[in-house]
Amino acid sequence: VFLKESWSYSRNMGTRSGSALQGPRLKAIDQASELYAQTKEHMFEAKAAEEQGKLLKLQQELEISTGQPIFVDSSVSDTIRTLITLGNHRAAQRVKVDFKVPDKRYYWLKVFALATAKQWDALEKF
């Protein structure tokens, strides 16, 4: 039953997009995460939902600080990519630490992002 409820919560969350209505969406994710946490087998799901909540909050902050609505609804990797492409390496580093992104993945993202931004010198140094 818990599982089902959390399904419908997260489903709602999935359909409810649009950055203006972030409040209810965050709430839905938190609820989903709690429901997952109530059963032992869904530790993974609970954690993932929790992370997603964290990610959304962070993306909102980023959108405000950069003034560009390009973060919400992208994945962790995409967020890092976007940040590096924009040249915001400090924020990218922060996402990496916050979400325990393994070095391997981070370097791939960095290479791709630098290539997209055509920052060849930076790529060379790296």
Next chain:
Amino acid sequence: MAQLPNLDNGPVNLSNLREQAQRELGEVLDSMRGKKVLVLDPQLSGPLALIAQTSLLKEHGVENLYYVDADPVQTECKNVIYLVRPRIPLMKQIVAHIEQDNGRQLQKSYSVIFMPRRTIVCEKVLDEVKAVGNVTIREFPLYFIPFDEDVLSLELERSFKETKVDGDTSSLWYMARAITKLQELYGVIPNVKGKGKAASQVSDILLRMQREQAPPLPASAKPPEIDTLILIDRQVDMVTPMCSQLTYEGVIDEFIQINNGAVEVEPSVMGAPPSNNAQVSTKKVKVPLNSSDKLYREIRDLNFGVVGQVLRQKAVSIKQDYSDVTAADNQSISDVKDFVKKLNVLPEITRHVNIAQHLSKFTTKPTFLSRLSMEQTLVEGQNYDASFTYVEEMIHRQEPIESVLRLLILLSVTNNGLPKKHYDYLRRELLHSYGFEHMFTLSNLEKAGLLIKQEAKSNWQAVKKGINLVPEENDDINPSDIAYVFSGYAPLSIRLVQWALRGEWQQSEFLRLLPGATFERFEKNQEVNIIRRETVPSTDSVPGTDARRLVILVIFIGGVTFAEISALRFLESQEGMKYDFIIATTKLVNGTTLVKSLIDDPSAS
């Protein structure tokens, strides 16, 4: 609409089936008098094109053709026929259409035709407008759609997901109904063998349907044209569809997707676009692919590596003929005629040279080659760590999720799941790379048993050895075994068919290693069958005469790939084979389309 495939030369004449479908389509269309417009479910237009041409629709008074979508149909016509799959979103759109018409005081008659049959849920949705409009509901019981002289499909895209994830078994019912309909035309199939849960479910429903038809139909008294039915649940063999197909038809499907027996390609692929037709030159060219194309029939099942050579030989031989014709002084008219006849295949050669050239752009890429060798490693079940790292890197590079999942499923299935640490790690990496919404995808994959946590040791090695999935010798050019379709891996599903034909079915040890029940039954009161069984060996002993070949209907529940079809055709062509195959399925698939059906789109629900 493209030309219909020729069905006359199959092991069983399937054109009966198509004629029946055409007749029934005519009847449902005629059920509404006068001129009418037909509004089609977009999913149905492809399959329907394999049944009927536009001329048939015109004969039955159809003036215009539309597709069901959000905008209402703009037409003066008083009669509107909707031909749809029983899907709820479509019902809602139809309701909206009718309400809009009503709002504008338009008096029209509506007819909603369900294919293959109505469902209660859908009728409920329609009830809303029934009161206001003149709506009738009918059924068009089209189940199997003949794709080629030996291929039938129900074209139910979501069948695998519905059965394995949602627990919705309606597609199994459709399959059983389809088999029953087939039996009405071709006689009751005396032997039934099957493997897997869905297979035994279909078989049970089939039995029940047969029992319910208390007085046997006159048709069932006919001597059976089909001797054996082999039912295979796709879930028994998820390895095969996840591998990259390497037959010509398979490669076409992997890279440019075959839909309803045709591919659509950029005009540039097929040579220069016709200059006099500037308007359509931007449109994709539709190339029909079926056995009516003699050359395609010859090369579709070959390993892609050989296709180039064969095409070259063909071209060279024509050139040879040409120089013969021009060189000889005293040629008779008939010589020239023969030559001209040969020239008729020229457009076909050009067509396939173009396609093959286009495909080789993909197949020579280093990424494709390294992927192939990784698939091979996985199938051989060796070097788990290397495969794990490979998949990990694919995720990190954010390669298309379908191709990542295909490999990941291979990894999971051949290892009976992933160790918990890796399982959680890769799932987290997936969510991070592709987004949280793929939570549902992961859950679907888990329910379908495709991406799971390892709980017991894998028996893949035992299965692999038991039926020789990776034969030591493999020759793609002159194959002696079905392993050529994947350049070294013999599809498990087809090995099962071979096993079933050899008669070692229920007793066999290794079949127990695979999921789902193994079963076998014979129709009683089938004296015809017994008599024929006795006569078979005697006629067989006469050399040279083509003794009556037994027709085997192989049904893949949950989808079949082109490579598997090729493998069966290869078996059929082997010397000493006394069988002809007809292949039927819920849907022609490849790994990518199968995986796509499992990726949940939250906006769709």
